[in-house]
Amino acid sequence: MASTQKEIKGGHVLAMLLAFFGVIIAVNLVMAWFANSTWSGLVVENGYVASQEFDKNLARARAQEALGWDVGFSFDRSSVKITFTDAAGKRIDSLDLTGRLQRTVTDKEDQQLTFGWMGSGTYSAPARLAPGLWEVEVDGKGDGVADYHKIFRFVVKAE
Structure with missing residues (x-):
């Protein structure tokens, strides 16, 4: 019994190459769409302008550190x-606090906090915290x- 082998022709090779690269391109397009539609990644509107505030922010952080406050969360x-x-270990009761609760990789669940x-010395704000x-x-x-x-960065564990 003689077996017959199918011959691979140029059309078959072209179809295989198109299918292979078509799948790769389709997957890349889907991943690019998800990356673009979920979060822009934008932290500040203009990085150059924000960088001009660096020295001022650093001085403010050093002054804050020099206070010696202990902050519990x-x-x-x-x-x-x-x-x-x-x-001196005395509780601080005269602060006016506001806050922003946010995920680190998306802005869909951001919440403004009013403490x-x-x-x-304790201040509290209502918040909706999902795991993550x-x-x-x-x-x-x-x-x-x-x-x-x-x-403050923290992880909420799933129950």
């Missing part, structure tokens, strides 16, 4: 809490400080 699924203690004073990586960016004024800024 805690959270649960429905709120975030921040506790401020000065260098209320809970007593004994989060950041809270806190800005405050008061107790002799014109501009306080701190970022």
